[in-house]
Amino acid sequence: MVTCNIFRYPALLVKIVSTIDVLSGGRTYLGIGTGWFGREAKGLGINFPPWQERFDRLEETLKIARHMWRGDTAPFEGKYYRLHEPISNPKPLSQPHPPILIGGSGEKKILRLVAKYADACNFPIGARSRASSQIKELPAVFTESYENRSDFVRKKLEILKQHCDDVGRLYEDIEKTVITSVKLTPDLQNMNEIVDLCQELAGLGVHHVIFNVANVPEIEPIRILGHDVIPQVQSIT
DSSP, X not given: OXXXXXXXXXHHHHHHHHHHHHHTTSOOOEEEEOOOOHHHHHHTTOOOOOHHHHHHHHHHHHXXXXXXXXXXXXXXXXXXXXXXXXXXOSOOSSSSSOOEEEEOOOTTTHHHHHHHHOSEEEEEOOOSSOOTTSOTTOOGGGGOOGGGHHHHHHHHXXXXXXXXXXXXXXXGGSEEEEEEEEOBBTTTBOHHHHHHHHHHHHHHTOOEEEEEXXXXXXXXXXXXXXXXXXXXXXXXX
């Protein structure tokens, strides 16, 4: 859902997202995060810096995206990235640029980056039951108790609002999203629980709930979401 910032050069990533935005008719987000899964990076032969450097690199990438999408071809000089002539072609259809979504819920750094640079945020709220196929090395922040999700989301949004006030940004301009895992089976979760979850989160100020469907290879959970859940929640405000 979000790309790991250290997996691609920032300018190339901006061009990739711009191209997808054109091909999709202006329906693309730049979803991005610091990266957390060191095993994956090392397994692919990619350097995995310490967390502070990953945060700093992410901020430089966000600056580069803004720089290129406003059509600025002047050199960019950062601590980690230096661009001599950042030409951005093709131009994205989304204006002024594809929305930037930052994934994560770190209160001091990530939410401040959201306030400064992003158009949307995304919080992981865990799941009532994690699929056995999911990665077991998930950090604690990704496995927040599903049962305490309301308190978790409420707290994060309050902190985000404070960061917005601090940097002079309108809190209302940021799209609030969450991601959760679901497994729609007769003995685990049903459509009513999903509808109730969406209504609960909407009441907290969440605009979109993104589902990681554990049994996605089966057609039935997709049919339930499309036929039974979406019609009931699409008008929730």
